[in-house]
Amino acid sequence: MPPRGGAVFFLMLFKGLLEDPSRFPVQYRDHTVTHDNDERIPKVVNVVTTAHFLPQANIPGGKRRRYQFALHTLSMCFPVSQFKPSAFSSVIMRLKNDTDYFTCLFFSSGRCVFVRCKSPQHSLYVTQQVRLLFNNMRVPIDFGDGSPVTMDVLGKYVSLQRWNLENMVMSGNLGFRVCLAKLATVFAGIMSYSPKDFPGAWCVVYLRPPSQCICTKTFKCGCKATVLVFDRGSVIVAGARTVQDGNAVYYR
Numbered sequence: 001m002p003p004r005g006g007a008v009f010f011l012m013l014f015k016g017l018l019e020d021p022s023r024f025p026v027q028y029r030d031h032t033v034t035h036d037n038d039e040r041i042p043k044v045v046n047v048v049t050t051a052h053f054l055p056q057a058n059i060p061g062g063k064r065r066r067y068q069f070a071l072h073t074l075s076m077c078f079p080v081s082q083f084k085p086s087a088f089s090s091v092i093m094r095l096k097n098d099t100d101y102f103t104c105l106f107f108s109s110g111r112c113v114f115v116r117c118k119s120p121q122h123s124l125y126v127t128q129q130v131r132l133l134f135n136n137m138r139v140p141i142d143f144g145d146g147s148p149v150t151m152d153v154l155g156k157y158v159s160l161q162r163w164n165l166e167n168m169v170m171s172g173n174l175g176f177r178v179c180l181a182k183l184a185t186v187f188a189g190i191m192s193y194s195p196k197d198f199p200g201a202w203c204v205v206y207l208r209p210p211s212q213c214i215c216t217k218t219f220k221c222g223c224k225a226t227v228l229v230f231d232r233g234s235v236i237v238a239g240a241r242t243v244q245d246g247n248a249v250y251y252r
Contacts, residue, residue: 042172042235042250044243047117051127052161053134054110067157068108073139097126104130110161120165127163134158167239170246174233183229191229200230205249207240225249 054067075083075091082092090113091106100122105113112130117123135155142149180201184193193201206224213223225239227249240246 042170042237042247044119044168044246045171046115046167046169047120047123047165048167048169049114049117049120049123049127049163049165051112051114051163052110053112053131053158055159055161067110069106069110070139070142071106071108074106077137077139078133095126095130097122097129102126110158113166120168123165124163127160131158131160165241168241168243168246170237170240170243170250172235172237172250174235176233178229178231178233180229180231200228202226202228205252207245207249 054069069091071083071085071089071091075081078091078093080093080095083090089107093104093106095102095104100116100118102117102123103115105115107113112127114123114126114130117126135153137154138151139154140149141152141154141157180193180195184191184201187203191201191203204224204226208223210223215223225237225245228236228238230236235250237246237249240249
């Protein structure tokens with residue numbers, strides 16, 4: 001029994017594929033699955049912490065002696081550092097940990113600021129790594145009491161005194177555009193929007209009652225956070241001290 005027309009066409013097509021497959025171009029498709037909901041979950045993008053590496057010791061007579069870093073010497077010990085005292089009174093270093101970059105700012109008082117860390121644990125880890133850099137560094141030591149300047153290992157005088165989390169920045173996306181003018185009108189008195197000064201709307205969210213605030217000029221207790229909303233739907237939460245506080249502010 002002879003094959004039908006459809007079967008003959010199928011056999012001819014199959015035979016052509018076997019004879020010259022280059023005549024049939026192959027189109028590759030991207031099968032990467034993107035989860036839009038993952039972008040709406042807030043993520044930690046920057047953690048700012050401070051650490052103190054020099055002790056503050058009292059001496060007889062009621063005076064307070066301050067140990068200080070010689071920033072010029074410190075900048076020469078680290079080839080990757082930048083130090084321009086006329087512009088900014090600190091030594092700036094941009095270091096790499098695995099695949100992430102973070103920035104260190106050393107001040108003469110022994111205070112160090114760590115920027116662009118990915119989590120509090122990551123910041124504490126890089127703080128210990130920077131502390132180990134001082135172990136075998138030989139620098140001139142001047143005690144300031146008239147004794148001669150001697151060369152010694154800086155690791156003998158450096159220790160991690162205090163470590164504080166100053167600021168945590170989290171970012172998320174709502175998944176839709178926002179009319180900031182209407183948003184500021186609906187929440188008048190809460191949100192501020194001035195497109196001439198800043199392209200986003202912002203407001204302050206209190207995590208605790210203002211009566212429990214113990215903030216000073218040099219210390220922030222983390223009782224409030226600042227929220228920035230942009231027209232493309234991106235939301236930035238700054239000022240939180242923990243991931244739980246940042247998530248609470250974002251979903252509020």
